[in-house]
Amino acid sequence: xxxxxxxxxxxxxxxxxxxxxxxxxxxxxxxxxxxxxxxxxxxxxxxxxxxxxxxxxxxxxxxxxxxxxxxxxxxxxxxxxxxxxxxxxxxxxxxxxxxxxxxxxxxxxxxxxxxxxxxxxxxxxxxxxxxxxxxxxxxxxxxxxxxxxxxxxxxxxxxxxxxxxxxxxxxxxxxxxxxxxxxxxxxxxxxxxxxxxxxxxxxxxx
Ligand SMILES: [Zn+2]
Numbered sequence: 327x328x329x330x331x332x333x334x335x336x337x338x339x340x341x342x343x344x345x346x347x348x349x350x351x352x353x354x355x356x357x358x359x360x361x362x363x364x365x366x367x368x369x370x371x372x373x374x375x376x377x378x379x380x381x382x383x384x385x386x387x388x389x390x391x392x393x394x395x396x397x398x399x400x401x402x403x404x405x406x407x408x409x410x411x412x413x414x415x416x417x418x419x420x421x422x423x424x425x426x427x428x429x430x431x432x433x434x435x436x437x438x439x440x441x442x443x444x445x446x447x448x449x450x451x452x453x454x455x456x457x458x459x460x461x462x463x464x465x466x467x468x469x470x471x472x473x474x475x476x477x478x479x480x481x482x483x484x485x486x487x488x489x490x491x492x493x494x495x496x497x498x499x500x501x502x503x504x505x506x507x508x509x510x511x512x513x514x515x516x517x518x519x520x521x522x523x524x525x526x527x528x529x530x531x532x
Contacts, residue, residue: 327363327364327365327395328363328364328365328366328392328393328394328395329361329362329363329364329392329393329395329398329420329422330361330362330363330364330371330374330375330390330391330392330393331359331360331361331362331390331391331393331437332375332378332388332389332390333351333389333390333391333437333441333446334351334389335389335441335446335448337350337351338351338437338438338441338446339441341438343435343438344431344434344435344438348434348437348438349430349431349434352424352430352433352434352437354424354430357423357424357425358404358406358421358422358423358424359421359422359423359424359433360419360421361393361419361420361421361422362374362377362378362408362415362418362419362420363418363419363420364392364418369457371390371392371447371449372449372453372454372457373412373415373457373461374415374418375388375390375449375454375457376412376415376454376457376458376461377408377410377412377415377416377418377419378408378410379454380410380411380412380467380479381408381409381410383475383478384478385451385454385455385458385479385482386451386454387448387449387450387451387454388448388449388454389446389447389448389449390446390447390449391437391440391441391445391446391447392445392447393436393437393440397436398422398436400429400432401422401423401424401429401432401433402423403420403421403422403423404420404421404422404423405420405421406419406420406421407419411467411468411469411476412461412466412467413466413467413468413500414466451482454482455482455483455485455486456486456490458479458482458483458486459483459486459487459490459493462483462493462498462501463493465497465498465499465500465501466500467500467501468500468501468518469500469501469502470501470502470503470516471483471501471502471503471505471506472502472503472504472505480503480506495508495509495510495511495516496508496509496510496511496512497511498510498511498516499511499513499514499516499517499518499519499524500516500518500519501516502515502516504516511524
């Protein structure tokens with residue numbers, strides 16, 4: 327297993343070991359460092375980066391490191407699902423526990439060494455947008471584009487739709503875009519699934 331962590335590359339590159347600036351990139355409010363579980367499945371890194379981006383409210387290029395679990399043998403984890411709207415990624419979120427500055431320093435050293443070995447990963451905005459498009463199309467994202475919180479995601483989707491073709495929202499249960507006159511799933515009207523069954527279908531069954 328690998329643990330994916332988003333980094334601010336500028337704060338690490340060409341710095342000395344345990345540079346205070348680098349360590350400040352490991353922000354924590356509760357002694358937890360947020361990471362995502364990557365089992366090495368091709369394409370998963372981009373999906374996890376998108377899941378993270380969707381929690382920040384913007385899709386933009388980013389850097390990350392994929393930390394092999396053998397380097398983290400001395401650490402404990404505090405598993406907690408993410409609130410990301412990329413539903414299938416929620417359970418892949420966890421936290422590395424850093425109870426004191428010593429663990430924080432150790433983790434910083436691990437990340438520092440990975441970057442020194444040029445193992446940091448760059449993910450472009452285009453890659454994230456394509457991933458967003460594919461995930462919406464696969465009905466893996468619970469999003470209402472009319473909701474104020476998610477309106478800013480209309481633009482990246484529109485840009486990629488220009489290249490790859492319009493998504494048919496009538497096939498989707500988890501995405502809604504009423505203001506753009508897109509018809510959502512006729513059965514649940516874009517209200518989504520409960521236990522993998524369209525709400526309305528479940529209602530009819532009961
Ligand atoms: Zn439905």
